[in-house]
Amino acid sequence: MGLDLRKPIGYFFLLLGIILVGQGVLTQGNTVMYAKSLDYNINLIWGVVLVVFGLGMLIPALLSKGGGK
Amino acid sequence: MISFLPTNCTWWLAEAVNLAAVDYSILLIYVVFVLGIGFALKRYMKTSADFLTSGRSIPAWVTGLAFLSANLGALELVGMTASGAKYGIATCHFYWVGAIPAMIFLAVFMMPFYYGSKARSVPEYLKMRFDERTRCLNSISFAVMTMFASGISMNALAKLLHQLLGWNYDVSLWICSAIVLAYVLKGGLTSAIYTEVLQFFMIVLGFAPIVYLGLQDVGGWGHLKELLGSVAQNPAALELNTHTFQPDAWTSAWKPLLGGPSQNPMGVDLFAMLFGLGFVLSFGYWCTNFLVVQRAMAAKNMSAARRTPLIAAVPKMIFPILVILPGMIAAGLALTAKDGYRLPPKPLAAAEYAKALPAVKAAAGLNTDAAFASVSAATGMKMSPEKVAALVKDAASLDEASLKTQLQEAVVENDYDGVILSLVKKYCPPGLLGLALTGLLASFMSGMAGNVTAFNTVWTYDLYQAYIAKNKSDEHYAWMGRAITVVGILLSIACAYLVSRWSNAMDIIQLVFGFVNAPLFATFLLGMFWKRTTSHGAFFGLLGGIGTSAVFHSLSSATGNALGIKGGYLWSLMGKTLADVPSCLSFPSDMAQNFWLASFAFIACFVITLGISVVTARTKTDEELAGLVYSLTPKIVDREDSWFLRPSVIGIILLFGCVILNIIFW
Numbered sequence: 001m002g003l004d005l006r007k008p009i010g011y012f013f014l015l016l017g018i019i020l021v022g023q024g025v026l027t028q029g030n031t032v033m034y035a036k037s038l039d040y041n042i043n044l045i046w047g048v049v050l051v052v053f054g055l056g057m058l059i060p061a062l063l064s065k066g067g068g069k
Numbered sequence: 070m071i072s073f074l075p076t077n078c079t080w081w082l083a084e085a086v087n088l089a090a091v092d093y094s095i096l097l098i099y100v101v102f103v104l105g106i107g108f109a110l111k112r113y114m115k116t117s118a119d120f121l122t123s124g125r126s127i128p129a130w131v132t133g134l135a136f137l138s139a140n141l142g143a144l145e146l147v148g149m150t151a152s153g154a155k156y157g158i159a160t161c162h163f164y165w166v167g168a169i170p171a172m173i174f175l176a177v178f179m180m181p182f183y184y185g186s187k188a189r190s191v192p193e194y195l196k197m198r199f200d201e202r203t204r205c206l207n208s209i210s211f212a213v214m215t216m217f218a219s220g221i222s223m224n225a226l227a228k229l230l231h232q233l234l235g236w237n238y239d240v241s242l243w244i245c246s247a248i249v250l251a252y253v254l255k256g257g258l259t260s261a262i263y264t265e266v267l268q269f270f271m272i273v274l275g276f277a278p279i280v281y282l283g284l285q286d287v288g289g290w291g292h293l294k295e296l297l298g299s300v301a302q303n304p305a306a307l308e309l310n311t312h313t314f315q316p317d318a319w320t321s322a323w324k325p326l327l328g329g330p331s332q333n334p335m336g337v338d339l340f341a342m343l344f345g346l347g348f349v350l351s352f353g354y355w356c357t358n359f360l361v362v363q364r365a366m367a368a369k370n371m372s373a374a375r376r377t378p379l380i381a382a383v384p385k386m387i388f389p390i391l392v393i394l395p396g397m398i399a400a401g402l403a404l405t406a407k408d409g410y411r412l413p414p415k416p417l418a419a420a421e422y423a424k425a426l427p428a429v430k431a432a433a434g435l436n437t438d439a440a441f442a443s444v445s446a447a448t449g450m451k452m453s454p455e456k457v458a459a460l461v462k463d464a465a466s467l468d469e470a471s472l473k474t475q476l477q478e479a480v481v482e483n484d485y486d487g488v489i490l491s492l493v494k495k496y497c498p499p500g501l502l503g504l505a506l507t508g509l510l511a512s513f514m515s516g517m518a519g520n521v522t523a524f525n526t527v528w529t530y531d532l533y534q535a536y537i538a539k540n541k542s543d544e545h546y547a548w549m550g551r552a553i554t555v556v557g558i559l560l561s562i563a564c565a566y567l568v569s570r571w572s573n574a575m576d577i578i579q580l581v582f583g584f585v586n587a588p589l590f591a592t593f594l595l596g597m598f599w600k601r602t603t604s605h606g607a608f609f610g611l612l613g614g615i616g617t618s619a620v621f622h623s624l625s626s627a628t629g630n631a632l633g634i635k636g637g638y639l640w641s642l643m644g645k646t647l648a649d650v651p652s653c654l655s656f657p658s659d660m661a662q663n664f665w666l667a668s669f670a671f672i673a674c675f676v677i678t679l680g681i682s683v684v685t686a687r688t689k690t691d692e693e694l695a696g697l698v699y700s701l702t703p704k705i706v707d708r709e710d711s712w713f714l715r716p717s718v719i720g721i722i723l724l725f726g727c728v729i730l731n732i733i734f735w
Contacts, residue, residue: 003109005131005263009270012102016095016504023091023500033498038282043500046278053274 010058133380153396220564345664588614
């Protein structure tokens with residue numbers, strides 16, 4: 001199939017990562033909310049992980065010409 | 070037991086959660102992306118083969134992850150976490166014994182015949198190797214099974230949305246089905262496979278932080294082992310088991326098993342585990358079930374097809390961290406009652422509340438024991454005497470909602486299927502919550518998509534083209550493939566309503582498919598590796614195996630089950646009771662009964678097929694069987710692959726890794 005699956009997966013997790021990072025930044029210091037996640041700002045931390053994963057999928061796909069075909 | 074049919078649908082707690090805008094936006098983005106993938110693939114769907122078999126064009130890493138994902142439904146996640154709490158690390162046998170060896174066998178030995186024969190489905194291979202009868206039997210039972218599996222998935226999804234988020238059951242069911250229909254109709258099997266890969270990453274990335282937080286909360290692996298040691302010595306404290314065990318029963322995979330059925334919480338003996346699960350059920354599922362094999366068959370070439378199960382085996386081997394460890398963590402947390410955590414109680418249904426609430430109010434005048442007896446009888450569940458006494462005392466001052474909450478809280482029986490959700494609720498703030506729930510919803514939906522895409526292929530090629538309309542144009546079959554996709558979704562919805570209205574339906578469906586699937590691997594094994602196997606042998610062997618399952622089930626029972634639908638009904642028809650069942654047919658657990666049933670069905674099918682083949686004439690010549698039978702097919706020489714990419718080499722490395730894992734957690 002002509003669609004390189006790495007691209008949609010990359011964009012998807014990049015977008016989710018940005019949303020979680022945004023949520024993490026906006027709620028930074030909200031100790032009540034993050035008491036659940038053992039006082040980690042889990043949205044910020046995990047958002048960064050998702051961004052890295054998304055880029056890890058996306059960058060090789062964008063660099064390879066016709067890759068995945 | 071290898072969860073191609075999910076087990077239970079009542080695993081959510083009555084208490085709802087509130088999703089924040091951020092959670093909804095994650096959910097919405099997921100829906101937009103899966104629909105987008107479907108629409109992007111639309112232009113590649115030209116022939117019936119593009120739609121139904123992906124035109125054999127997909128790279129191995131994609132088919133590999135989809136192969137795994139087709140099996141890893143949301144109900145697998147739920148069921149394995151449940152077993153993690155109930156049985157501990159021994160649950161890993163479903164992975165290390167019950168999956169990895171079979172996946173390697175499929176890749177190294179069986180895939181060359183499936184892929185090389187150019188069969189478009191597993192039933193079609195049976196037709197090429199034997200005859201139409203065996204194909205017909207297999208395709209009809211498979212088609213019915215996929216519809217029920219899909220319906221069960223969607224029923225669970227709609228119930229989850231209803232009870233957790235308060236959405237309307239019917240609306241949830243129809244909308245989610247419409248989304249699945251839209252992307253499958255646009256992109257066919259490729260759409261289903263692509264979204265399965267997306268779902269795989271959603272599950273891994275959605276649940277990994279929960280496992281990390283849980284493990285840290287419980288004090289790390291070392292402390293968890295200590296806690297589970299105490300759990301094993303007194304599992305009754307958590308209502309996990311009525312027996313007591315050695316301290317390592319929850320944390321060692323093999324030692325408790327070697328001690329016999331009374332020494333491990335699964336109640337299983339070594340033979341049933343190795344032969345019943347590790348050989349019959351595992352190979353029967355992974356090597357012959359078209360739902361998973363179809364993913365490998367969609368690969369772009371033979372070496373990609375053979376690498377598919379091997380690629381899937383790598384994450385499969387370490388998946389217990391994601392799905393079993395959380396269950397063990399939950400048991401550890403429940404023992405210390407950390408932050409008031411307990412294993413979720415079995416949810417009371419509306420009918421039980423209706424009976425129990427008046428009973429609570431009426432009990433005010435009774436003494437403590439009588440009050441407790443009356444309330445327990447009304448709920449029909451095991452209750453906590455202290456909590457019931459407190460509830461009865463305060464009943465007059467409580468409103469209806471808090472009465473309900475406290476009554477639910479007084480139930481001591483565990484709802485194991487609710488464990489994973491209880492951890493999601495415990496550790497996820499808004500944001501992460503959306504990610505985890507979207508992962509769950511994604512896998513319910515792709516459960517439907519996977520089953521529907523297997524169903525439409527089997528219907529179109531193995532039933533419609535074979536028996537109803539032969540020799541039509543490819544456009545006609547491509548049209549039929551799409552039409553039957555719509556029908557398949559509607560049938561799934563009908564099945565969802567059936568299992569939601571009539572709870573016995575689920576038990577009966579599982580039972581019948583257990584019978585049909587258990588002997589299947591014997592047919593494939595003899596067919597692929599012994600050229601003398603005849604079509605009479607295969608067909609009657611399969612029927613004999615199915616018959617043996619049914620007879621075995623009607624005569625055997627498991628501790629804790631009444632004679633009836635769970636087994637042994639022939640005894641009750643003969644007017645006997647549970648005590649009359651001979652000890653050799655009475656098993657310490659459902660699981661042991663299941664494994665032994667499969668073993669007998671396999672042996673019966675094997676022996677009958679062998680016997681009939683010896684006395685009947687072959688109907689296919691050696692030339693006709695070339696490419697279908699091991700001894701008549703030229704060996705594949707993977708010259709272009711480096712030695713370390715050859716399936717047999719990768720297979721041996723994986724097997725070695727699997728042995729190491731078993732030794733570490735011995």
